[in-house]
Amino acid sequence: MPVRTYIEAIRETLREEMRRDASVIVLGEDVGKKGGVFLATDGLYDEFGEGRVIDTPLTESLIIGASIGVSVNGLRPVPEIQFADFIFPAFNQIVSEAARMRYRSNGTFSCPMTIRAPFGGGVHGALYHSQSVEAFFTHVPGLKVVVPSTPYDARGLLRSSIRDDDPVLFFEHKKLYRSVRGEVPDSDYSVPLGRANITRPGTQVTIVAYGLMAHYALEAAELVEADGISAEVIDVRTLRPLDTETLLDSVKKTGKAVIVYEDNRFGGYGAEIAALLAEEAFDYLDGPVTRVAGPEVPGVPYSHGLEDWFMVDPDRIAEAVRRLAAY
Amino acid sequence: MATTAADARAAVGDAPAGDLAAKVGLTDQQLLDMYALIALTRAVDERMWILNRAGKVPFVISGQGHEGAQVGLAFELRKGHDWMVPFYRSVASVLTFGMTAREIMLAQFARSIDPSSGGRQMPGHYGAARHNILSTSSPVATQVLHAVGIALAAKIRGIDQVVMTSLGEGASNQGDFHEGLNFAGIHRLPVVTVVENNGYAISVPARLQTAVEDVADRAGGYAMPGVVVDGADVLACYRAGREAIRRARAGEGPTLIEAKVTRLTGHSSDDQQTKYRSAEELASGKDRDPLPRFRSQLRDAGVLDDEHESTIAAEIKAAVDDATDWAEAQPEPDPATAERHVYAGDPPDPSAGQPGAG
Ligand SMILES: Cc1ncc(C[n+]2csc(CCOP(=O)(O)OP(=O)(O)O)c2C)c(N)n1
Ligand SMILES: [Mg+2]
Numbered sequence: 072m073p074v075r076t077y078i079e080a081i082r083e084t085l086r087e088e089m090r091r092d093a094s095v096i097v098l099g100e101d102v103g104k105k106g107g108v109f110l111a112t113d114g115l116y117d118e119f120g121e122g123r124v125i126d127t128p129l130t131e132s133l134i135i136g137a138s139i140g141v142s143v144n145g146l147r148p149v150p151e152i153q154f155a156d157f158i159f160p161a162f163n164q165i166v167s168e169a170a171r172m173r174y175r176s177n178g179t180f181s182c183p184m185t186i187r188a189p190f191g192g193g194v195h196g197a198l199y200h201s202q203s204v205e206a207f208f209t210h211v212p213g214l215k216v217v218v219p220s221t222p223y224d225a226r227g228l229l230r231s232s233i234r235d236d237d238p239v240l241f242f243e244h245k246k247l248y249r250s251v252r253g254e255v256p257d258s259d260y261s262v263p264l265g266r267a268n269i270t271r272p273g274t275q276v277t278i279v280a281y282g283l284m285a286h287y288a289l290e291a292a293e294l295v296e297a298d299g300i301s302a303e304v305i306d307v308r309t310l311r312p313l314d315t316e317t318l319l320d321s322v323k324k325t326g327k328a329v330i331v332y333e334d335n336r337f338g339g340y341g342a343e344i345a346a347l348l349a350e351e352a353f354d355y356l357d358g359p360v361t362r363v364a365g366p367e368v369p370g371v372p373y374s375h376g377l378e379d380w381f382m383v384d385p386d387r388i389a390e391a392v393r394r395l396a397a398y
Numbered sequence: 399m400a401t402t403a404a405d406a407r408a409a410v411g412d413a414p415a416g417d418l419a420a421k422v423g424l425t426d427q428q429l430l431d432m433y434a435l436i437a438l439t440r441a442v443d444e445r446m447w448i449l450n451r452a453g454k455v456p457f458v459i460s461g462q463g464h465e466g467a468q469v470g471l472a473f474e475l476r477k478g479h480d481w482m483v484p485f486y487r488s489v490a491s492v493l494t495f496g497m498t499a500r501e502i503m504l505a506q507f508a509r510s511i512d513p514s515s516g517g518r519q520m521p522g523h524y525g526a527a528r529h530n531i532l533s534t535s536s537p538v539a540t541q542v543l544h545a546v547g548i549a550l551a552a553k554i555r556g557i558d559q560v561v562m563t564s565l566g567e568g569a570s571n572q573g574d575f576h577e578g579l580n581f582a583g584i585h586r587l588p589v590v591t592v593v594e595n596n597g598y599a600i601s602v603p604a605r606l607q608t609a610v611e612d613v614a615d616r617a618g619g620y621a622m623p624g625v626v627v628d629g630a631d632v633l634a635c636y637r638a639g640r641e642a643i644r645r646a647r648a649g650e651g652p653t654l655i656e657a658k659v660t661r662l663t664g665h666s667s668d669d670q671q672t673k674y675r676s677a678e679e680l681a682s683g684k685d686r687d688p689l690p691r692f693r694s695q696l697r698d699a700g701v702l703d704d705e706h707e708s709t710i711a712a713e714i715k716a717a718v719d720d721a722t723d724w725a726e727a728q729p730e731p732d733p734a735t736a737e738r739h740v741y742a743g744d745p746p747d748p749s750a751g752q753p754g755a756g
Contacts, residue, residue, distance in 0.1 A: 096554065122554055128584065133543055133577035140547020143532060144481070145555060160573075167537050168544070176525050176533035177516030178739035212740050236742035 075255045078248040080222035081111050081187075084229045085149065089119055092147065095233060098125040099134055099151030099187075108153055109189055109248055131157055135164040135186065139172065142182040149233060155190035155242060156202045169238040170213030184239070185232040191244040191283055191333060193382050198370030203282075203334035208240050209311045209343070215239040215264055216310040220285035222253040224308055227262030235264060244282040251286070267314035269321065273303035276392050277321045279344055280331040281307040284383060288331055291388035300396045310340055318344065319352050326357035327395050331388055336364035358398035363391045418699035422633050423640075426701050432469050432632060433696055434710050439465045439490040440689055441718045442499050446506055446521070449722070450667045455506045459522040459666040461487035464594050466688025467627070467657035469494050470635025471592055472562060474643045481552075482531045483545040483563035485538070486522035487594060491564060496529035499717050503725035510731040517731040539565055539572035542591060546578045549587035549652075560646040562639075564592040567656075568599020570613050576620075579654065583620035586651035590642040593654070594629065596661040601674040614656035622652045629659035630686045633695070660686040 075083070089095045097112055097119075103126035106113030116124040127134050131152060138148040152158045158165070165186070173181045192201035209216045217232055217239055219225040225243070232239040270285065271292050280288040285306040292302040303321050307313070322328045328348055330341040345360045363383055365371075371381045419426045443460045450458045461468065468490035472482065475495060482488075482495045489502065501513050505524065508517035514525045514533070525533030532544055545563035552559040569575065570593050582589050593613045597604050610616065617624025623645075627638040635657060642653035660683040664671040671680070696702035738744045 128577070128580060130577040130580070132574055133546070133581050136540060136543020136574060136578070137547035137550055137581060140483075140532075140544040140549070141551040141554075142547075143544065144548040144551035144559075146551045163537055164540060164543065164574075167535055168540050171535065172533060173739050173741070175515055175519055175523070175535065176527070176739075177512075177518060178744075179513070179527035180525065180533050181742060215741075 072254040072256050074252050075222045076249050077219075077222045077225050077243070077251045078109060078111055080226040080255050081229060081243060082113060084226045085112060086115060086118065088230065088233045089115065089123065094146045095149060096123045096125065096141065096146055097149050097151065098127050098138065100127060100129055100153045102126060102151050107151060109245070111187070111243070112151065131161040132164050135161040135169065138184045138186075139164065139169050139182045142184050143172075143180055147233060148184045150184060150186050152186060152188040154200050155188040155204045156199045158188055158204060162207070165208065165214070165238070165240075166211050170211045172213075173237065174213055181236055182238055183236045185229070185235075185241050186238065187241045187243060189245045189248070190242045191246055192371040192378065193246045193283065195373065195375075195378065196245070196371065197373035201371035203332070203365075205240075205242055205310055206334060206338060206340045209340050213237070214311060216242070217264060217308065218242045218244070218281045218310060219308060220244070220247065220282055220306050221251065222255045224262050224268070224306075226255050227260055228264065228308065230259075230261040231264050234261070239264070242282070246283050247286075262308070264309045265312040265314055266309065267317040268306045268308055269303060269317065270306045271302070271304040273301040273325070275301045275325055276303070276327040276329060276396050277318075277325045278302050278304045278329045278331060278388065278392065279307060279318060279341070280304070281310065282333065284331045284333055287383065287385045287388055290385035291392060294385060294389040295392045295396070298393060300392060302392055313344075313347075315347060315351070318347065322348055322352045323355040326355055327398070328356075329361045329363060329388065329391050329395055331363045331383060332365075333383055334365055335367050336362055337367055339364055358395050361391050361395050363388050418633075418695070418701060422636065424636075428473075429696055429701050430706060430710070432473060432636070433692055433702060434714070435469045435490060435494055436465045436632065436689055436692060437710060438499065438714045438717065439469070439493050441714045442493070442502055442721070443489055445718050445722055447663070447667070449506060454726070455521060457520055457667055458506075459486045459520075460663065461489045463596065463660040463662035463683065463687060464629065465490040466632040466692055467592075467594060467629035467635045467659050468564070470632040471590075471639035471655065471657065473636050474640040475560065475562060478530065480530065480559050481545070481548050481561040482529070483541045483548065483561060484524050484531060484534055485541065485565050485569070486534065487566070488524060488564055491562075492524045492526070492529075492531055495531060497524065497526055497531065499721035500724055501526065503721040504728060507725050507728070508730065509725060509728040510735070511728055538569035539574040541565065542575050542578035545589050545591070546582050546587060549582065549589040550585065553585070553587060558647050559588065560643050561589045562592060562643075563589065564594055566599060567593055567595035567597075567604055567613050568602065568607050570616070571607055576616075579617070579620040579622070579652070582652040583622050586649070588646035588649070589652045590639070590646055591652065591654050593656045594659050595656050596659045598661060598665070598675075600665045600669060601671075612656055614654055617654040620654070622654055624654045624656070626656050626658065629657035630688045630691055632688055632692045662687060
């Protein structure tokens with residue numbers, strides 16, 4: 072089976088979807104000749120031309136607002152926000168408009184679109200090129216939120232997102248773009264939205280994570296294995312709609328859960344999972360639902376030492392797992 | 399290049415007397431149709447306020463004073479082909495573009511078969527998929543970007559659709575307005591943006607909203623013509639709309655039209671405008687009411703006579719009574735349906751559709 076990097080999987084999937092469906096267009100800042108600042112759209116401009124690969128002005132609200140109009144009038148846009156950190160000028164268009172179009176029109180209008188945005192820290196991007204913004208959007212009914220962590224899932228989930236009839240936020244972890252390789256079949260498989268993946272089976276503690284943290288969770292599971300602790304790792308993959316069944320089944324089995332997210336802890340996405348477990352798996356819990364998350368500062372600081380201080384890493388996750396296992 | 403506001407004003411000046419219809423390139427019947435639309439809109443609008451005072455509908459936001467501009471500007475659009483992306487004052491625009499008095503009243507009463515939202519949105523948030531009228535939200539100016547996107551898709555798909563969108567002069571200070579016009583200018587998109595300048599954004603006068611006298615002057619920054627038109631002059635609006643629609647359809651690009659109108663009511667049923675507008679100002683606003691003006695113009699031109707007028711008036715009264723009674727009698731949305739249409743595939747509402755609303 073061919074091995075690809077995470078970003079290659081995304082690029083090839085975009086190309087294939089554009090070949091398959093003439094209504095798919097790409098728009099965003101620098102997505103044309105340059106192929107995007109991370110090269111996610113590299114080559115698309117040459118193949119599909121400026122009519123379907125559109126370099127927009129530096130206006131995020133326009134990128135999303137125009138995508139809404141484009142989708143209402145029969146096309147399937149895949150807008151790119153250059154960095155998730157810069158999605159906020161488009162927040163109103165995403166939350167007030169795209170998310171509500173179907174509901175507010177009583178099902179008579181919809182806006183299928185896949186908003187791609189690189190997110191996440193650990194890449195020396197500091198406060199404005201490192202953010203995890205998923206919690207702002209997972210709160211909103213009408214949106215779907217997807218965070219793949221492997222090349223296989225990036226491809227399968229991007230396919231499902233582009234073919235989905237609702238607005239999807241597709242967050243790609245920048246640190247994974249070139250650091251992660253994996254087998255990606257050439258077939259037309261897709262990974263359905265709304266299904267989590269058990270990436271490592273175990274019996275004593277469930278570790279729930281997504282994005283870069285899904286990899287760190289696996290590393291942590293390795294580390295604690297040496298201490299005789301069997302950890303099960305779940306990669307959430309789709310944050311909204313959430314696969315509650317897989318999570319609950321796992322925690323009912325292990326009785327213990329560590330939830331990992333890179334964003335700062337307070338009000339982060341993991342809080343929703345903690346609440347779910349407290350409400351629906353209370354009788355099965357053998358210890359406090361535990362979160363391992365970023366510190367309460369308004370962004371990832373730049374200097375090497377400060378960034379390391381901010382970022383959750385496998386050791387910190389392993390430490391929390393050991394503590395919980397001993398509870 | 400952008401024309402100056404003054405050029406534009408001269409270009410769309412008063413229609414000369416004489417054979418009015420021929421001079422403006424319409425038939426007498428079309429002039430009467432325009433008149434009937436304006437009068438119908440006014441009657442529907444007045445009924446909304448009566449229903450509000452009677453305690454039957456909790457909220458009204460409407461367009462009295464804007465109707466002449468809306469009918470004139472939208473008259474040349476192709477129904478069922480072009481697109482309308484309206485705002486909350488667009489009662490006349492959506493009636494011109496195919497919605498019916500019944501459909502408007504369904505929204506007022508928030509009934510389950512209301513085509514705009516099935517009773518989910520406040521009244522005034524029009525939309526109708528079958529007429530290509532995009533669903534309206536409340537945050538102002540967001541719709542300009544949707545209009546631009548619809549126009550972009552039309553261009554990509556090679557369809558000669560024209561998109562007309564409208565907003566107030568207050569909303570024209572939002573970033574979305576500028577981002578949208580800029581993009582439309584870059585790609586010469588077939589979109590006509592109408593700013594209905596009534597001098598107020600709720601209570602804040604235009605002089606505290608925009609640094610320029612004419613919003614249309616902003617078109618110069620986006621490489622499109624900016625046209626100022628007297629919104630009380632229906633035929634001037636018609637000509638301005640027709641030219642902008644022609645340009646858009648011919649691939650010559652977007653136009654910004656500013657119609658100077660007056661707001662004859664409070665901002666909404668929740669507003670007391672005497673707090674910030676003087677009695678004299680309110681009285682002089684009445685002189686800028688497009689309805690009596692157009693009526694006199696058509697009477698002077700011999701297009702409208704007593705007989706026409708009373709026939710149209712009787713038809714409108716019957717239509718508004720029918721729309722009110724019929725809409726009020728329709729069922730309210732069932733709370734059991736409130737979770738529908740969050741995502742595709744959420745169970746469809748069996749009562750959806752608009753039986754009898756045409
Ligand atoms: C983004 C946003 N801010 C505030 C409001 C509240 N609001 C509704 S209408 C309005 C004034 C709009 O004035 P203008 O654009 O001139 O239109 P008009 O109502 O005069 O026709 C305001 C402040 C809103 N709907 N959206
Ligand atoms: Mg105003």
